[in-house]
Amino acid sequence: MKTISENRCFGGVQGVYSHDSSACGCDMTFGLFLPEEAETGPVPVIWYLSGLTCTHENAMVKAGAQKWAAEQGVALVFPDTSPRGEGIANDEAYDLGQGAGFYVNATQSPWAPHFRMWDYITDELPRVLFNGFEVDEDRQAITGHSMGGHGALTIAMSFPGRFRSVSAFAPIAHPTASEWGRKQFTAYLGADESKWAAHDSTLLMRTRGFDGPVLVDQGAKDQFLHLLMPEALAEAMAARRQNGTFRMNKGYDHSYFFVSTFMEDHIGFHAEALYG
């Protein structure tokens, strides 16, 4: 593992690290904020999964999360959204290929060799994190924005017991019914739609739910509402009697201005579960 940068931040350290990823077959970079408390022992951690076009860096510099994480004494990990580099498949569209891994293991050509973000986020990066830093594996929570909200919700529901709480900002909530989903699942997973269901938050909420609290925030002026389909998830959460809150916030769009506005609530929500 290579340290790319470490900066003092709200009494803790904002680091950026890279490592050779066997899941993705390339170097992968991630951000990690450790609060001051990590100097004396393991701290709880919140995973933040980013959206389309993002690297590890966008949320790290724009979401304003470190202040609240420092107050709560929790770490934040900011993974990249796909494999990257020369020799790795890509597409001209912003929503396929590099920057658009969709948190799945691709099975189709040309994506299968490197696009294994599911394994990277759920298996490889956790080992890197828990072996290399003062982060407590028994106290994890997960959140994300847009494609990352999709990742957070699907991963949380797929690993019962691993995460104490899950939240999402404007998640891609029903990708098997949306062009943000159908296009990518066809490319990465193939045309057999039965393979897609494990990667749709609304379908997972209907069949499994989450054994802990859920918080979803959505902007009512989000320019991508027709692609996100929040109403499907809201209905599924209520129908399942899922312990959780779904908020539709007047006037907010899809940007980091929206994310940063509600970040304090989300970090506080997770801290309550992590310290409960």
Added chain:
Amino acid sequence: MKTISENRCFGGVQGVYSHDSSACGCDMTFGLFLPEEAETGPVPVIWYLSGLTCTHENAMVKAGAQKWAAEQGVALVFPDTSPRGEGIANDEAYDLGQGAGFYVNATQSPWAPHFRMWDYITDELPRVLFNGFEVDEDRQAITGHSMGGHGALTIAMSFPGRFRSVSAFAPIAHPTASEWGRKQFTAYLGADESKWAAHDSTLLMRTRGFDGPVLVDQGAKDQFLHLLMPEALAEAMAARRQNGTFRMNKGYDHSYFFVSTFMEDHIGFHAEALYG
């Protein structure tokens, strides 16, 4: 109007009054909490509509609302849920007739002469209130529990501009599709279902929505979930992009123990709109 009782309460006065109602053709009783601030001028008001079997008294003594209303300087009005008395139609069932007005104007025999709770709540009682007490007609909010949550939501959406905010505790959310609704609407309004749509929160949310913030709390262990149908309302709120929050609260049932737990949040929510 007759004063039945007045008690000092959190620095203000909890009163109970009765008056001759022309809408209902009988004496009607209501509770009114006025905070200390009402001694010097008009204060904002939150309407609290009660559920099946309740009178004006249940929420007044069991919901624990006065403490928070006193802190915020807002009045609370607690109407009865139906006409009452000898010579007024009734039914042996707890969910039809006296104590079960459903906030509609009945058009069918034997209910039509007295069961006019829509007019009573939206027209007659407001005049009594604003003429007789230091309550500010320009700053109104409305909430309710169960059948009263149904009343609060349907009335708020039917009088745009009257209420700055609306909330509900475990509302009967989709009565045209539930046996808490179909039975009563058939009795009060007749078999023509087109007459029912104006009294269904989910249908009104789909067609109109509410021009202000909405807060709905529901208990996940509510014994009446199958009759309340909160998932229909949650879906309609999200699909409309309604400014609002829908919370499913783990472990809570349908009782006043649930209502009182979340009362502080609801009074605070309304106060923000009333003073905004």
